[in-house]
Amino acid sequence: MNLRIPGPTPCPPEVRAAGASPMIDHRGEDFVSLHRRIVSRLQAVFRTRNEVLLLTSSGTGALEAAVVNTLSPGDRVLAVTVGPFGDRFAEIAEAHGAALTRLPFEPGLPADPASVDRALAADPSIRAVLLTHNETATGVTNDVRSISRIVRARGPLLLVDSVSGLAALPLETDGWGLDVVATASQKAWMTPPGVAMVSVGPRAWEAHARARMPRFYFDFGRAREFASKGQTPWTPAISVLFSLSTALDRIEREGLDAVLDRHRRIGARTRDGVRSLGLRLLAEGPHASDSVTAVRAPDGIEVSDLRRRLRAEQGVVLAGGQGSLKGKVFRIAHLGWVEEREIDEVLQALRAVLASLGPRKG
Amino acid sequence: MNLRIPGPTPCPPEVRAAGASPMIDHRGEDFVSLHRRIVSRLQAVFRTRNEVLLLTSSGTGALEAAVVNTLSPGDRVLAVTVGPFGDRFAEIAEAHGAALTRLPFEPGLPADPASVDRALAADPSIRAVLLTHNETATGVTNDVRSISRIVRARGPLLLVDSVSGLAALPLETDGWGLDVVATASQKAWMTPPGVAMVSVGPRAWEAHARARMPRFYFDFGRAREFASKGQTPWTPAISVLFSLSTALDRIEREGLDAVLDRHRRIGARTRDGVRSLGLRLLAEGPHASDSVTAVRAPDGIEVSDLRRRLRAEQGVVLAGGQGSLKGKVFRIAHLGWVEEREIDEVLQALRAVLASLGPRKG
Numbered sequence: 001m002n003l004r005i006p007g008p009t010p011c012p013p014e015v016r017a018a019g020a021s022p023m024i025d026h027r028g029e030d031f032v033s034l035h036r037r038i039v040s041r042l043q044a045v046f047r048t049r050n051e052v053l054l055l056t057s058s059g060t061g062a063l064e065a066a067v068v069n070t071l072s073p074g075d076r077v078l079a080v081t082v083g084p085f086g087d088r089f090a091e092i093a094e095a096h097g098a099a100l101t102r103l104p105f106e107p108g109l110p111a112d113p114a115s116v117d118r119a120l121a122a123d124p125s126i127r128a129v130l131l132t133h134n135e136t137a138t139g140v141t142n143d144v145r146s147i148s149r150i151v152r153a154r155g156p157l158l159l160v161d162s163v164s165g166l167a168a169l170p171l172e173t174d175g176w177g178l179d180v181v182a183t184a185s186q187k188a189w190m191t192p193p194g195v196a197m198v199s200v201g202p203r204a205w206e207a208h209a210r211a212r213m214p215r216f217y218f219d220f221g222r223a224r225e226f227a228s229k230g231q232t233p234w235t236p237a238i239s240v241l242f243s244l245s246t247a248l249d250r251i252e253r254e255g256l257d258a259v260l261d262r263h264r265r266i267g268a269r270t271r272d273g274v275r276s277l278g279l280r281l282l283a284e285g286p287h288a289s290d291s292v293t294a295v296r297a298p299d300g301i302e303v304s305d306l307r308r309r310l311r312a313e314q315g316v317v318l319a320g321g322q323g324s325l326k327g328k329v330f331r332i333a334h335l336g337w338v339e340e341r342e343i344d345e346v347l348q349a350l351r352a353v354l355a356s357l358g359p360r361k362g
Numbered sequence: 363m364n365l366r367i368p369g370p371t372p373c374p375p376e377v378r379a380a381g382a383s384p385m386i387d388h389r390g391e392d393f394v395s396l397h398r399r400i401v402s403r404l405q406a407v408f409r410t411r412n413e414v415l416l417l418t419s420s421g422t423g424a425l426e427a428a429v430v431n432t433l434s435p436g437d438r439v440l441a442v443t444v445g446p447f448g449d450r451f452a453e454i455a456e457a458h459g460a461a462l463t464r465l466p467f468e469p470g471l472p473a474d475p476a477s478v479d480r481a482l483a484a485d486p487s488i489r490a491v492l493l494t495h496n497e498t499a500t501g502v503t504n505d506v507r508s509i510s511r512i513v514r515a516r517g518p519l520l521l522v523d524s525v526s527g528l529a530a531l532p533l534e535t536d537g538w539g540l541d542v543v544a545t546a547s548q549k550a551w552m553t554p555p556g557v558a559m560v561s562v563g564p565r566a567w568e569a570h571a572r573a574r575m576p577r578f579y580f581d582f583g584r585a586r587e588f589a590s591k592g593q594t595p596w597t598p599a600i601s602v603l604f605s606l607s608t609a610l611d612r613i614e615r616e617g618l619d620a621v622l623d624r625h626r627r628i629g630a631r632t633r634d635g636v637r638s639l640g641l642r643l644l645a646e647g648p649h650a651s652d653s654v655t656a657v658r659a660p661d662g663i664e665v666s667d668l669r670r671r672l673r674a675e676q677g678v679v680l681a682g683g684q685g686s687l688k689g690k691v692f693r694i695a696h697l698g699w700v701e702e703r704e705i706d707e708v709l710q711a712l713r714a715v716l717a718s719l720g721p722r723k724g
Binding site for chain 2: 001003005007008009010011016017019020021022023024025026027028056057058059060061064073091092095096097184186192193194195213214215216217218219233234235236237238239240243311317319320
């Protein structure tokens with residue numbers, strides 16, 4: 001199967017094999033050295049000197065952790081949303097008692113930095129901004145750098161969902177002053193799901209000291225205390241960490257710049273290929289994501305049929321649309337373990353299935 | 363290495379190998395059939411017709427889920443604690459705003475059912491009882507059956523931490539009327555850590571509808587909605603679930619009664635062996651756990667030295683004490699993938715290291 005959904009992504013054979021290593025004591029020396037090797041190499045990809053905490057959860061758990069560790073019930077929060085994952089981040093904050101202002105953008109468009117500035121100017125009591133780096137549901141990459149400048153100038157915390165961004169797209173945690181950045185193992189990290197990684201900067205730690213949203217499992221304070229000993233407070237997903245460490249070896253060998261170049265090259269190739277099939281992209285322009293491409297469903301074609309036939313006849317697994325985009329788009333993922341060959345196969349498969357679906361319309 | 367800590371426990375080779383299977387779409391048919399196979403066999407081990415929800419977290423996450431899904435801030439809760447894991451359950455409830463009454467028992471002793479009855483009689487406003495099935499830190503198994511009768515008669519919910527109990531020790535979720543039961547993959551399930559399993563009964567669902575503790579990632583409502591489609595709301599730890607399914611094959615083949623018999627037999631053999639070395643058990647009596655044995659450190663022996671030498675010289679990994687028991691006990695785990703041979707090796711290793719440590723005292 002050519003698994004081209006935006007997570008879980010395929011894992012290289014050595015990454016899978018590492019996950020099958022014999023179990024170890026999570027309080028023993030072998031674990032401590034595993035933990036240290038993982039964290040130092042994560043810091044290199046996050047481009048940060050901040051603590052990077054390892055959580056046993058999906059990316060959604062990491063977004064919840066970002067919220068409950070930095071905010072108190074009633075705090076005003078600006079949720080910049082360009083799609084369903086931005087909406088989810090907002091919903092998490094709301095569920096924990098934040099007072100939300102939503103700044104939504106149409107699916108396929110990125111967040112407009114000037115609108116963020118206006119929203120912050122209009123309400124100086126906003127304490128945090130929630131921002132999606134790469135909206136997995138629409139294939140849009142936000143201009144985190146420009147938005148971070150605005151947010152830093154205005155003062156609130158900036159909490160960034162980079163679940164499908166980091167290790168595929170450029171992000172400068174320290175250079176851009178991002179207070180919390182969250183990602184998850186099953187995306188560009190080429191690792192099975194189960195581990196989320198979160199960088200926590202100095203301003204986020206200050207906020208943590210005052211934040212009163214209830215928390216225990218996801219508490220950054222406990223996580224930091226154990227991380228300083230090379231451990232986690234609760235039993236971590238050790239087999240996933242074995243895999244993650246091996247995937248980080250691979251990223252280190254290829255080199256971060258080369259990894260990001262590869263994603264840029266393959267993102268462009270995917271979009272060109274889709275256009276050459278006569279299909280339309282949901283996101284056109286510099287904000288089109290280099291980790292996932294959302295394609296508008298051609299008239300008269302059911303996305304569910306298309307996906308079923310791609311899978312059954314061509315061994316290609318694509319994702320459907322989420323939320324309001326269900327039935328309107330399908331998505332081709334190109335993050336993590338991907339080369340030109342896999343995308344060319346997807347394009348050939350699409351061409352074949354669309355050709356055979358075409359005549360049916362007549 | 364003979365890994366004899368009470369989780370993560372060793373995983374049989376086929377369980378580890380299954381975890382290295384190629385990644386699949388968590389929204390596809392293969393996942394749905396994996397999910398259904400896992401849940402139906404979990405129900406057989408939990409002895410329940412309740413929903414059993416799969417969470418991506420450690421056992422601690424499942425305990426948090428049990429609390430936040432059934433309670434509101436200010437609710438009165440009776441925390442029956444016989445050791446550090448009971449204390450943790452209490453701390454989780456307190457962190458989320460429960461009004462706690464603690465009913466602690468000395469380390470090594472089980473909870474006294476009559477004391478639970480008196481505590482409930484003294485405060486009819488108590489809405490839930492937190493109870494540890496098997497206290498991993500002290501090697502004590504509580505009489506959940508007797509306590510459940512009392513709790514049911516008085517009316518509160520009964521939330522049970524069976525993290526190191528289920529699949530090793532008898533527990534009747536439906537027969538005993540347990541409202542929530544939580545366990546985790548890295549214990550008697552012979553699976554790597556990363557997945558927690560929680561059964562939620564009808565009274566817990568009623569409580570869920572009214573419970574106002576903030577929750578999102580761990581919300582049972584979302585989990586139930588997706589479970590009905592054979593999915594999870596957030597990307598699950600798929601490789602761990604591959605392993606869990608293979609481990610459940612193994613439990614099914616052996617038969618649950620045989621699995622419980624094996625734990626009973628090996629628990630007794632461990633305690634007999636420890637006594638025959640002239641060592642003292644922390645828990646003596648019918649409440650001594652058949653999944654983990656806590657041994658009092660002999661006078662003049664540093665637990666950390668003993669464990670270091672067992673590991674370095676004998677390839678045996680034991681656990682130390684937790685909380686107030688640190689330095690006072692060490693623990694031998696015998697849950698999950700364990701036969702007489704592994705315990706005999708532990709006892710031989712202990713004999714050898716204690717003999718060589720002995721003369722030092724003189």
